[in-house]
Each structure stands twice: as structure tokens, then as C-alpha cells.
Amino acid sequence: MNFDEQLDTLARCGLKLDDRLQALRRADSWSRRDPGESDWGRVLVYLGSYDRGTRRCETLWHLDTECIEGDGSYVYVAERMSAMAQGSLPLSDIEDHVDMESGEGWLRFTCQGKEIEIDLEVESDWIDSSVFGHFVKLLAQCDPNRLYIYYDLGGQDCILGCVTRDQYAELLKVIPSVQPLT
Secondary structure (H helix, E strand, O other), X not given: OOHHHXXXXXXXXXXXXXXXXXXHHOOOHHHHOOOOOOOHHHHHHHHOOEEOOEEOOOOEEEEEOOOOOOOOHHHHHHHHHHHHOOOOOOEEEEEEEEEOOOOEEEEEEEEOOEEEEEEEEXXXXXXXXXXXXXXXXXXXXXXXXXEEEEEEOOOOEEEEEEEEHHHHHXXXXXXXXXXXXX
């Protein structure tokens, strides 16, 4: 299966290249490479990244877990988790505080009228992965038909996404190592 066929397959599983970038994909250097039949990670990284300032796929995120730089870092995380859910996880009034010296931080936001505050551990510039469990639980409450997914790239980066349960079932047929985010 070549790169374009892999993109088409993933689109049927809810991981679709942004419409504005469809015309550009033929000219993109990634499109001219055949990632190999079993190298889905490479295609997921492509989709989860940016192109000319635009997310290639709204429902997928190539996350480098060494991304905490101070205040605003967790605001971005919350905004990205909300955007991937495509309206199923409406967040507002998002703010955070990251104190690199004390090793403490917090993230606050409102979800469906309820104020949420998450205490965070700050360890250098590594993300506190426990934050994702909060989004998983909130999404399950707001829209039980959608779930966050996780694909391990074997390093300090990973792929996160959000699909419907039916799309996840189809995705598992193609990439069995994709897991629900917990």
C-alpha cells in the first residue's frame, strides 16, 4: 500500500487530511516516498503534524512529550484535546500556571458549565501525562461515542487522536497497535 492509499485508508477511519492541504499533498515530498506496507507510524506522524501553519489532520496530534516551556503550555494541550474532539469536548476559560522551580502547576478550564482544576507535576520540560486521563474521563461524559486514541512511536513522541467508536473499530483492522488513551 503506497502513501496515498494509506492516507485514504486512514481517512475512512476518521483521520482525514485537511481539505485545504489535499491539493498540496501531491507536491509534498512525503507523498513521493513509499513508507512501506507496515510503517503506519510514519503516515500518522505526517498527518499529526503541521504544514504551512495548518494542522494536516484536525483529529490527530504528533506530540513531543518534552513540550512544557512554562505558562501557556497546558493551555495549548487543553485546546488541542478539545479541537481533536471536534465539538464533543467544549472547553472555555482555559488557563494554566507552570512553575518550573517549584515543580508544581495547574490547569483550569470550564467544561459544560463545570469548572475543572487539575494539579500538575512539573518535571523539567516533560508533560505530566496524568493530564490526559482527565480529558479521557471528560470526553466519556460529554460524548460516550468518541474516544481518544494513542499510538506509541517508541521514543519521547507519540500520536494522540480522537475518533468515534466505529472509526476505532475500523482503525484496529488496519493498525492493531492503536490503543484507547487511558
